[in-house]
Amino acid sequence: MKRSEINEAIKISKDLLERNNFRLPAFAYWTINEWEQNKDKIATIVRVMQGWDITDFGSGRFKEVGAVLFTIRNGDIKNNGIGTPYAEKIIILQHEKGQKIPMHCHRIKTEDIINRGGGVMCIQLFGSNQEGKLDNYVNVEVFMDGIKYCFKAGETIDIQPGCSITLSTYIYHAFWAKKGAGDLIVGEVSSINDDKTDNFFVEQARRFSSIEEDEAILHPLVNDYDKL
Numbered sequence: 001m002k003r004s005e006i007n008e009a010i011k012i013s014k015d016l017l018e019r020n021n022f023r024l025p026a027f028a029y030w031t032i033n034e035w036e037q038n039k040d041k042i043a044t045i046v047r048v049m050q051g052w053d054i055t056d057f058g059s060g061r062f063k064e065v066g067a068v069l070f071t072i073r074n075g076d077i078k079n080n081g082i083g084t085p086y087a088e089k090i091i092i093l094q095h096e097k098g099q100k101i102p103m104h105c106h107r108i109k110t111e112d113i114i115n116r117g118g119g120v121m122c123i124q125l126f127g128s129n130q131e132g133k134l135d136n137y138v139n140v141e142v143f144m145d146g147i148k149y150c151f152k153a154g155e156t157i158d159i160q161p162g163c164s165i166t167l168s169t170y171i172y173h174a175f176w177a178k179k180g181a182g183d184l185i186v187g188e189v190s191s192i193n194d195d196k197t198d199n200f201f202v203e204q205a206r207r208f209s210s211i212e213e214d215e216a217i218l219h220p221l222v223n224d225y226d227k228l
């Protein structure tokens with residue numbers, strides 16, 4: 001992705017969150033200079049990868065396959081003394097082209113995916129077979145806000161503002177902003193999240209994009225921290 005595209009996506013996201021009265025922690029708004037000034041305080045932020053995370057999953061089509069994520073809190077799966085024993089993210093998906101997080105599952109993380117407002121969230125579900133691969137036939141049982149539902153393999157569900165779905169490990173899911181329903185704010189509340197090791201995509205996808213530097217960094221991404 002180009003840095004200019006990343007900066008633009010951050011601006012759109014900050015604006016959407018502002019309009020919905022959702023404020024991020026102070027470090028979300030730090031300039032590069034402020035990161036520099038605070039560099040002796042950010043060991044945990046860097047270690048558990050709190051912060052901006054913008055990716056097109058290697059698609060080259062960010063507005064269709066991509067997301068702006070911000071990890072608000074997280075822990076370290078290998079060291080329970082670092083960070084928190086849980087994680088929270090906010091995810092912004094643009095509705096114009098039905099921007100999507102591609103089909104994947106987690107083997108460690110259980111997550112609640114929540115429609116926090118702005119639009120309608122569509123989510124498609126599959127179970128997995130004994131090898132942990134996507135299963136095209138088995139029904140999927142999930143809880144949505146504490147109530148159990150059973151869906152057919154590949155079924156797509158609309159999730160309205162305020163409502164959520166709990167995804168256990170090995171449930172394959174893709175979700176997107178419904179076209180015409182507005183840009184979407186998604187919340188994620190989960191067990192500790194390790195994005196380097198616990199995302200299993202059905203199709204070839206890269207969790208973090210490589211970046212072409214065509215303008216100055218507005219805010220660093222979690223995958224920029226080693227350059228700070």
Ligand SMILES: [Fe+2]
Pocket residue numbers: 104105106111173
């Ligand atoms: Fe997920």
